[in-house]
């Protein structure tokens with residue numbers, strides 16, 4: 001069985017080592033190495049935000065077909081194509097399309113394992129979307145009335161001179177009622193029926209690995225805003241990299257006043273890596 005449902009308090013505990021958390025994003029103590037790296041990234045982050053450079057919308061060349069897939073991956077992708085009536089490769093290059101099937105597969109497997117009803121419509125917000133390369137996945141899976149991707153470093157410039165925003169415009173150009181904005185979700189106030197967060201930062205090292213300054217690392221503020229924006233019936237869907245990260249994220253969600261409705265580990269994702277942990281959260285009953 002490639003998915004294991006995680007029982008509450010088994011595997012993913014509800015508390016993380018306290019050294020990794022502080023409840024109100026108060027200043028932490030970082031090593032000299034972390035501080036130097038953070039200063040360097042801060043320079044480029046601020047430079048990018050001030051410049052807000054754009055070379056115009058970037059459109060990927062479609063792969064037309066996915067070739068050289070192993071038997072199992074091909075079978076799973078063909079099943080997703082039939083079930084959701086999608087062909088990501090018609091709009092994206094091969095690697096992007098493969099990653100899109102991978103994210104769709106994660107959602108599909110989690111929904112099945114947790115026996116969740118499929119929702120349709122509503123406002124879906126994605127937190128920390130990078131260049132929103134997976135917007136079409138969220139569109140396919142949730143069929144939202146409105147889809148929003150929000151990314152704090154949306155002006156980052158790639159080697160080809162295009163920015164994340166340029167890419168995002170290309171990825172969402174054919175998706176109805178979809179937008180991408182550059183901003184900090186922690187200060188974004190708007191009700192949502194579904195909020196998704198794929199691999200949110202819950203410890204400082206991934207922030208630096210993503211070439212971001214540590215000043216943007218404020219998980220308590222971020223998770224609290226998710227809880228505030230979520231409608232009473234709404235769902236927060238979080239994907240973490242492995243159980244250790246999921247444990248820390250679980251604590252943050254609980255501190256923000258969210259209640260877990262289910263969690264599972266995708267043990268055999270399409271793209272081999274540390275098994276993603278999907279957890280589903282709702283508002284606490286008040």
Ligand SMILES: C[S@@+](CC[C@H](N)C(=O)[O-])C[C@H]1O[C@@H](n2cnc3c(N)ncnc32)[C@H](O)[C@@H]1O
Pocket residue numbers: 127128129130150151152153183184185186197198199200201206210212216222
């Ligand atoms: C680990 S990356 C994951 C990117 C993307 N979700 C994916 O799956 O490819 C986390 C992203 O969250 C963004 N981020 C972090 N804090 C944020 C905030 N407060 N508001 C919006 N985006 C944020 C980062 O800039 C980064 O792009």
